[in-house]
Amino acid sequence: MRRRRLLATCLTTVACLCFSAGMVLPMFKMQAAAGHWTPLVKLFAPGEFDERTFTLPGGILTLWSGGEVILACILGTISLILPVAKFTVLWWECLAPEHPPTRVVVFFRIVSRYSMVEVLLIALTVLLVKGMPGGSHISVGAGTYAFTASVILGLAAGEVTRRAL
């Protein structure tokens, strides 16, 4: 039981670090293009064809400043606030002899299953841009992989603590 608790602690620690990397590193990079006309259009509007990177907090801020307040709030809650709260509860389960309330533990175990929604959204965005004309190119950034790893490790840590208790 002690070993499982140690394993859960390590998994939670790594998940926290992966989550921080996912917040800072770019989720995906986009390179716009206009097919054969790219050099000519680039001449008069060079800024439009620069490679653009997107981070998760940056995307939420863009939605907020663009007037999509509700969407920004939902995305911010699911992607930023809930994972931090989940890691806090995991730490509580791992380190403290006293345990958090059962309702709280059950709530976060249910919510954790839907943490992969952001990864699905990114995958759909990549597919969408790949289908656009002109040869615009999009590639998944290191932030996506880090965020995915934090979700999977968080799920694993939750499962290990459930078995340990």
Next chain:
Amino acid sequence: MATGPLTHKWILAVPLILITAGAVVFHKLARPADAAALKAGNSYDVWLAEAEASPTRPDGGQWDMDGSAPDLAGVLVWKGQRVLETVTSPDQLIARWDPVALNLYKVIANGEADTASVRRVGHIRMESDGVVEAGVFDSDLGNVEFVGGFRIPLRSLHLGINQLHGSGMLKSLSVVVEKPGGHQADPEAWRLDAGAEGVSEMTEPPDSMKGAASRFARDITTTAKDALKPLGKDLQEAEQQADDAARKAAGWIQKHIGE
């Protein structure tokens, strides 16, 4: 499952501390401090984006005789050679220049143009002891006046917008540095004050810039001559018509009165 009050509440802050520390570390790793520094041996595109002149000349007088703002033009010198001359920005205290400038005459004369030929930028190569000199002139009809300039060590420049601030007639000058062909969407801005990091303010143009001043004066004179040509032609025609009318009048007088 045992439950009870949490005795060590600080445990709840551990994940937040971990995430914050991780974010700081990864942010530094993703964007190292010297990422914007110019690397020795690499070539860069440099262009003048903006210049601001003081509202009046040092003697308190107006820049132009008609009271309008100065007509500013910029020059960039590297290794004693002029590598960039901007177009003249007329009647502006804050002149702005774009790196894209299409010279239609050249395109028509040469019959072709490529993307490199329409970008009005200077090309430099970074050397640890290299220096660029950027100057701004007021191009008036018959007179070209040096407004001010800066002598900038290349090691003080960064990728992005380098905003130089001076205390003379040239209040500020923005020098943009980019990787060749790599236009930055959101360039970072760097402030350089005269006297700091080896940047010095120029009160007189170096010899390498004086040629540019002559060219600005020549361009202005040529432009003025071209503008006056139709006026001269009209005057000539008017003079001819006046002569014809005078001859006709003299002839009539001689015919009717002289008799």
